[in-house]
Amino acid sequence: MTDTRKDVPLFTPIKSRGVTAKNRIVISPMQQYSAGNDGKPTSWHLSHLEKLAIGGAGIVFTEALAIEEQGRATHADLGIWNDAQVEALKPIAEAISRHGALAGAQLIHAGRKASVQVPWDGYQSLNAENAARGLAPWPTVAPSAIPANPGWQVPKALTIDEIRRLRDAYGIAARRAAQAGFQALNVHGAHGYLIHSFLSPLANHRTDEYGGDIQGRMRFPLEVAEAVRAEWPSNLPIFYRLSCIDDLDGGWTLDDTVVLSRELGARGIDVIDCSSRGLAERGTLSPGREPGFQVPFAERVRKDTGLSTMAVGLITKADFANDIVASDRADYVAIGRESLINPHWPLHAAVELGFDPDYQTWPQPYGWWLLRRDRAAARGR
Template sequence: MTTPALFTPLTLRGVTLKNRIAVSPMCQYSATDGVPNDWHFVHLGRFAIGGAGLVMVEATAVEAEGRITHGDLGLWNDEQQGRLARIAAFLKSQGAVPAIQIGHAGRKASTHRPFEGGHPITTENARPGESAWQTVAPSAIPFADGYHTPRALTVEEIHGLTAKFVDSAKRALAAGFEVLEIHGAHGYLLTEFLSPISNHRSDQYGGDFQGRTRFLLETVEAVRAVWPDDKPLFVRLSTVDGTPGGWSLEDSVVLAGELKARGVDVIDSSSGGLTPSMETANRPAPLYQTPYAEAVRRDAGIATMAVGLITQPQEAEAIIADGQADIVALGRAMLENPNWAQDAKAALDPEHIGDDAWPLATGYAVKSLKGFKAKRGLA
């Protein structure tokens, strides 16, 4: 029996993933002043113990004003870097490649946490010790009715934000991360520049495709210059806005080619988030974003990561085996079962699962339990 495609290693530059299973960056809204705590350590560490090949830290802001909420992680100071270093070291010790996503929330910043309603923070509804802040965007267009009206960034401020992405990339490297992802999706700042719906600028950072992609491409070039040649760089894109007149899959294919030419190794293919009416986000179906990853991979000639309601091992195996993507990323399925990778191995390759499929401290006990269940005809 051959090794399932999902469990074949993947080498990107000087980094090798032991399998093609990644944990998506998932905001926990549980930090204080951008600093991770024990919750983040345990939340991420359990996925590495569970066998995932790549574990990515949630969207991590490059400045305080770039956070979505007061509970978001950040990577702009030494304390944040030190706490993240502890997480990266543990992930690596368990055989996972430690990764981190850096970004800026743009006009979708200054909101309450989702489990508090997710609404924009105001003087009237602010929690004790928390307050709203001025949001920024390419143009002074709010995300939706009731949201803060952002201030349009000046050219000098755009250059300053590129420098902050570079600073966070340097900190990520110092903290021990081996994969870096730039967040250019879900309606946050870099996405806002890409789409004609949110970018109405008339200077060099607006207008046509070249102008609207300039900020992202300049930021990627600057980050790649400080991110080592032997470490992969990912970019997450909303490959479609899902709104008429917005960013298209064809745009993403062209942009992916430009990103590849600038040293990007993987496109993390997501969608939506720019407007509340994003159709596919409102009515998702299993594997609904996988065709985007397949199209970008095929037409731009770049490796992709598929994400979006991938829940079953057989689905993930088919995505890799059929060449639709090079990595599959799971979010909610991992929250439900942090041992998803181990269970997928048992389901797809039962002849080759042994004690070494689990950490040394638990493998012998899991094998004993499985034997007990087998004797009694239990699942």
């Protein structure tokens, strides 16, 4: 180790409950649409996630795992509603942990955005043509019978009994995630899926206790928080991903997010994962977004609630990521698509920011050579 090694906020370990992430870099959940219609991971998921753990992130989250079969978005999504899926997920959690990252699992019910084609097939509601190819649509559910987009399947409005059964299904899924060996949980409450559709006045027109004012619209998302906290080990953290704004007239606002985050914190949620949008077609990944466009949400929630936050969205530069943590705008920084370009993004950031000029944090079979290559290049100059 040389004495040029610097203290770098992005690489300061962070403890949440009983576990410590070695740095602030988190691999954001990313669906691979590569499961084989049984909701079980394939060798692709293992290679993909293990590679990202080798890349040096502090936490690697799986893609969204459906809490029940109808809660998948597509036929090719992963699930965690049966024991066979738990068994199949175990090697993934083990592989991520073996490379020094915390293994994280995300839970989802896709709600009214379920039963859709995979993106490269068009990302519309499944139809008769898909059914003829063995990809039959299935009925979707939501707080109210309002489709996510024009022409999409009209969801069935959930009864109160069905809402309570789904709340319990989140808890059971959290228990299964712990059985599979995951050490961090992420509840997907964003991007127009079931939880988000309860929160937004544009999707939730219920007149019972699960709708109406913000207290009613928050009821199901908060009950889910209680259900997962009750089943998930008390020494392990829970992240809760929110769409901090709908960015639609009459929709969910950042002020609403602050109110909800306080309530989530009171129910044992540890980190608010600050995403946005997705209730309708115009989603978080639509054109025109600036680097770090969601960082102000993480900053505001952190400042107003005192909770830990995660920033996500077009964070691609090491300097920028480090500055977000150094300036106390977020505790964690999630990297999504950039990790598809460069799965070793965290390892590179460590070298670039001077935290690890000698490749000491790299896997030895790589780092040993790269250090010598750098020295040889320096001698040659």
